[in-house]
Amino acid sequence: MEKDINVDEQARSELIKRNVRGVPAFLIGDDIVVGFDPAKILKLVDHRLIECEKCRTKMRVPIDKGTLKVTCPNCKHTFEVTPR
Numbered sequence: 001m002e003k004d005i006n007v008d009e010q011a012r013s014e015l016i017k018r019n020v021r022g023v024p025a026f027l028i029g030d031d032i033v034v035g036f037d038p039a040k041i042l043k044l045v046d047h048r049l050i051e052c053e054k055c056r057t058k059m060r061v062p063i064d065k066g067t068l069k070v071t072c073p074n075c076k077h078t079f080e081v082t083p084r
């Protein structure tokens with residue numbers, strides 16, 4: 001049975017009491033979301049992990065924004081992506 005800890009105070013205190021052990025952990029891209037946090041999960045799935053064409057640095061870009069001009073934080077290479 002799943003409980004939304006954002007609205008269910010009893011479930012939240014239950015998790016705290018259990019020291020948040022045994023709660024589900026989600027791996028989205030390179031991010032680990034521990035526990036049931038729908039807002040954070042939704043935010044993460046709205047983004048796509050891309051790699052710099054030159055140095056393979058990973059960065060996160062929002063999807064559904066059309067073509068984006070991205071500047072790599074590592075090597076400053078600028079390139080365009082259309083994340084979907």
Ligand SMILES: [Zn+2]
Nearest residue numbers: 052055072075
């Ligand atoms: Zn780069």
